[in-house]
Amino acid sequence: MVVIGESALVRRLLIGVSVLFLGAFLMAPLAVVFAVAFGQGVAAYFASFRDPDTLAAVRLTLLAAAIAVPSNLTFGVAAAWAIGKFEFWGKSFLISLIDLPFSVSPVVAGLTYVLLFGAQGVLGPWLTSHNLHVIFAVPGIVLATIFVTFPFIARELLPLMAAQGNDEEEAAITLGASGWQTFLKVTLPNVKWALLYGVILCNARAMGEFGAVSVVSGHIRGLTDTMPLQIEVLYNDYQFVPAFAVASLLALLALVTLVVKSAVEWRAGKLRSQLA
Amino acid sequence: MSIAVRNVTKAFGAFTALDRVDLDVPQGGLVALLGPSGSGKTTLLRIIAGLEVADSGSVQFDGEDISNRSAGERRVGFVFQHYALFRHMTVFENVAFGLRVRSRRTRPSPGQIRARVAELLNLIQLQNQAGRYPTQLSGGQRQRVALARALAVEPSVLLLDEPFGALDAKVRLELRRWLRQLHDEVGVTSVFVTHDQDEALEVADQVAVMNRGRIEQVGTPDEVYNRPANSFVYNFLGNVNLFHGRVDDGTAYIHQEATGHLVFVRPHELEIARQPRGANYFRATTKHINAAGPLVKVEAVTEWGARVHVEMSRERFRDLALRDGEEVFITPQDLAVFANDQRAG
Numbered sequence: 001m002v003v004i005g006e007s008a009l010v011r012r013l014l015i016g017v018s019v020l021f022l023g024a025f026l027m028a029p030l031a032v033v034f035a036v037a038f039g040q041g042v043a044a045y046f047a048s049f050r051d052p053d054t055l056a057a058v059r060l061t062l063l064a065a066a067i068a069v070p071s072n073l074t075f076g077v078a079a080a081w082a083i084g085k086f087e088f089w090g091k092s093f094l095i096s097l098i099d100l101p102f103s104v105s106p107v108v109a110g111l112t113y114v115l116l117f118g119a120q121g122v123l124g125p126w127l128t129s130h131n132l133h134v135i136f137a138v139p140g141i142v143l144a145t146i147f148v149t150f151p152f153i154a155r156e157l158l159p160l161m162a163a164q165g166n167d168e169e170e171a172a173i174t175l176g177a178s179g180w181q182t183f184l185k186v187t188l189p190n191v192k193w194a195l196l197y198g199v200i201l202c203n204a205r206a207m208g209e210f211g212a213v214s215v216v217s218g219h220i221r222g223l224t225d226t227m228p229l230q231i232e233v234l235y236n237d238y239q240f241v242p243a244f245a246v247a248s249l250l251a252l253l254a255l256v257t258l259v260v261k262s263a264v265e266w267r268a269g270k271l272r273s274q275l276a
Numbered sequence: 277m278s279i280a281v282r283n284v285t286k287a288f289g290a291f292t293a294l295d296r297v298d299l300d301v302p303q304g305g306l307v308a309l310l311g312p313s314g315s316g317k318t319t320l321l322r323i324i325a326g327l328e329v330a331d332s333g334s335v336q337f338d339g340e341d342i343s344n345r346s347a348g349e350r351r352v353g354f355v356f357q358h359y360a361l362f363r364h365m366t367v368f369e370n371v372a373f374g375l376r377v378r379s380r381r382t383r384p385s386p387g388q389i390r391a392r393v394a395e396l397l398n399l400i401q402l403q404n405q406a407g408r409y410p411t412q413l414s415g416g417q418r419q420r421v422a423l424a425r426a427l428a429v430e431p432s433v434l435l436l437d438e439p440f441g442a443l444d445a446k447v448r449l450e451l452r453r454w455l456r457q458l459h460d461e462v463g464v465t466s467v468f469v470t471h472d473q474d475e476a477l478e479v480a481d482q483v484a485v486m487n488r489g490r491i492e493q494v495g496t497p498d499e500v501y502n503r504p505a506n507s508f509v510y511n512f513l514g515n516v517n518l519f520h521g522r523v524d525d526g527t528a529y530i531h532q533e534a535t536g537h538l539v540f541v542r543p544h545e546l547e548i549a550r551q552p553r554g555a556n557y558f559r560a561t562t563k564h565i566n567a568a569g570p571l572v573k574v575e576a577v578t579e580w581g582a583r584v585h586v587e588m589s590r591e592r593f594r595d596l597a598l599r600d601g602e603e604v605f606i607t608p609q610d611l612a613v614f615a616n617d618q619r620a621g
Contacts, residue, residue: 167360170327171422173347174354175374175429185377189364 033251037244048245053222057230057246060141064213064226065206068145072202076153077195081187083154084161085169098154101147109147110215113140136218141226144212149202156198160191197264204257208250277338277432277465278303279324284333286319293319295489296333301433301467301482303338306459308476309469311486312512317469318437320486324467325435326350337432353426353464357438359418361410367421368406371396374429396424399458416447423455427462436468440475452479473513477501485509507538507614516540517584521613528613530558538614543587545610548574548596552605560584562602567593574598576606 006014038045048054079098083091101109115121117134127134134140168190172182188195210228217224225233227246234243279301286294294316301307309317322328324335326347334343342350361370371393375384384392397403400420402413410418419439426434439455440448456479459466470476476483477497484494485508493505504510511518519530519539530539549557560576563583572593574586586606588596598604 167356167358168362170347171354171356171360171362171425172373172377174325174327174350174352175377175425176348176351177373177377178348181377185373186362 030251033244033247036240037248039244040241044241045245045248048242051242053225054230054234054242054246056222057225057227058249060138060225061207061227063138064142064145065203067142068149068206069199069203071146072150072153073195073199075150076155076157076198076202079154080157080161080191084158084164085166095158098151101149101151106144106148106209106211107215110144110212113144113147113212113216117143135216136220136224138224140216141213141224144216145206145209148209148212149206152202152205153195153198156194156201157191160194161187164190193264193267197261200257200260200264204253207253278305279433279465279467280336280339281320281324282334282336284320284323284330284335286316286323286328286330292489294323294330297489297491299484299491299494301465304463304465305482306456306466306468306480307482307484308480309467309484309486310471310473310476310512312471314488315486316489317471317486321435321437321467321469324433325352325354327354351429351432353423353429353431353434355419355422355426355434355436355439357441359410359415359422359442361418361422361425363410366407366409367397367402367413368393370410370421371424371428373425392428396428399427399461400424414447415443416451419443419451420454423458427464431464434464434466436466438469438471440472441470448475455479477513485512487512504612507540507612510540510612510614515543515585517543517546519582523613528611530608530611536615540612540614541608541610543573543585544571545608546584546586547607547609548576548586548588548598548604549607550596550604553607557605557607560604560606562598562600562604565598565600576604578606 037048049058079094082088083095114135116123117127117140118124119128119135121135132139134143168186169182172186173179177185208228209226210232213226214229214232217226217229219225219229219233221233227250231243231246231250234240234246279299281297281299284294284297285292297316297320299307299320309320311317319328323330326342326345326349330343334341336342337350347354362373365373372389375389375392378384393406394403397406400423402417402420402424405413405417410421413421419442423436423439436455440451443451452475455468468479477500480497482494483497483500485492485500487508493500493509495503500509501513504513510516517540519541521528521530521537521539523529523537528537528539559579562574562576564575566573566575567590570590571587572590574588576584576586578584584606
């Protein structure tokens with residue numbers, strides 16, 4: 001326990017305010033989600049998942065995440081390696097580009113895809129003539145998901161890789177390791193916890209993304225609705241139990257993410273204290 | 277394996293790190309690259325290792341041009357200033373790394389790897405620390421592990437970049453003697469970079485003194501110290517007092533109207549006396565006396581207002597019974613004169 005010299009009253013006040021705030025804005029909504037989802041019994045809750053449209057939405061969300069996360073994993077490691085370990089012209093510009101999805105509204109991101117790939121868009125006529133559908137179809141949803149989630153992994157790795165420098169890689173190379181061996185045996189193990197954390201965050205966001213996906217999806221039930229979109233559809237149809245049942249899945253995902261994140265941080269912290 | 281560097285030039289943008297450098301390291305030699313920071317010594321070492329590519333010139337191992345070979349193909353052992361140990365691996369795994377990454381055909385069996393690592397840990401006297409992680413070791417231990425790791429692959433040459441630069445004074449001293457011993461045992465051709473002249477003079481067979489991307493002089497420690505090629509080498513190897521002077525008919529006059537000559541006198545070559553002796557002396561006033569250590573160091577201000585540093589034995593100091601603020605007579609016993617070539621930084 002670190003003593004910072006505040007009186008017990010101040011300490012309790014600060015803790016109390018934090019707990020109240022978290023309770024009101026985080027715990028209460030979470031409780032409501034589960035309360036409404038199970039409001040008409042467990043049977044009604046599980047019946048919600050027998051709706052083929054809902055199942056399709058779950059499948060589409062899993063598909064989008066399954067494509068977006070590995071893509072961003074590849075991109076994130078490559079970008080963090082390039083930026084963290086090499087000096088090149090235009091480096092700060094590249095860093096700004098990586099941050100772009102954080103600063104741009106997801107709706108705007110979705111709209112740019114519509115303007116690019118939509119029927120009236122720049123590439124629209126070419127895509128139509130080749131019978132390719134991006135907007136109001138699965139590819140558009142995947143693209144939008146990749147766009148909004150691509151900073152997560154790169155941003156986790158960048159500061160760490162930059163701080164670690166090149167020495168260990170150079171040592172590995174002089175010892176006769178190939179570039180691939182150096183990457184697998186030296187670079188990757190040094191960033192594995194940050195990488196895992198980045199993947200978890202990226203996955204949570206990929207599954208939960210609403211704005212950008214909403215613009216490009218076109219809301220074709222059973223075809224282009226992801227879980228967040230399906231929740232909105234169900235809610236607008238006054239189907240509260242199914243809506244909150246699907247929402248409870250996303251809430252569970254959030255909880256799992258938190259647990260894994262804590263475990264990762266605990267593991268990394270333990271490793272550090274063990275080494276120190 | 278002998279190393280030959282031929283006419284190597286390297287620039288980083290507008291900065292010339294190496295300017296047409298030549299260097300020869302004989303088989304089994306231990307050469308120090310000595311110079312101030314920015315003199316190009318680390319760049320030269322990295323070019324020999326293949327971690328940096330020269331703009332022009334070549335590097336030869338045993339007379340064979342290896343300039344186009346990658347660092348991995350050159351079979352060099354490289355020791356980094358900050359150790360560069362693999363932080364997620366134990367001491368054992370660090371040392372075994374170079375053997376484990378070999379292709380299946382040339383890789384030793386697990387038993388052979390264990391034996392080789394055990395042998396090396398024995399050599400660096402860390403046989404009981406095999407299971408530890410780098411962060412659990414002291415700086416000196418880490419650097420020894422880095423050395424063992426480099427030696428594990430039986431390198432043709434061993435290159436060390438400021439190997440003791442990050443260690444504290446006492447460990448440095450121990451480790452550099454140990455390195456000398458190790459070199460005598462293993463006999464691998466070695467080059468190490470340092471900015472510490474004591475380290476270079478004590479450890480190396482040959483010292484290459486570098487300045488501004490060029491090698492000023494190569495020679496044995498005795499040669500570079502006692503027969504410096506120019507004012508930079510003299511100045512860099514040990515403490516000096518610098519006087520401006522002129523030379524007439526082979527006689528040096530200090531503090532006369534300068535005619536472009538630099539006169540250097542090492543602190544122990546200045547003799548302090550209470551009475552003038554002969555004709556070669558100048559007056560000075562003692563300012564500060566440091567009697568801690570094997571030699572007594574006296575700082576004095578000359579009659580023309582310059583500061584000089586004098587070192588003397590404890591016996592001499594006792595005989596003189598010097599105090600601060602006394603007027604004394606100083607006689608140079610030996611001096612070195614160089615034309616003012618603007619290099620005495």
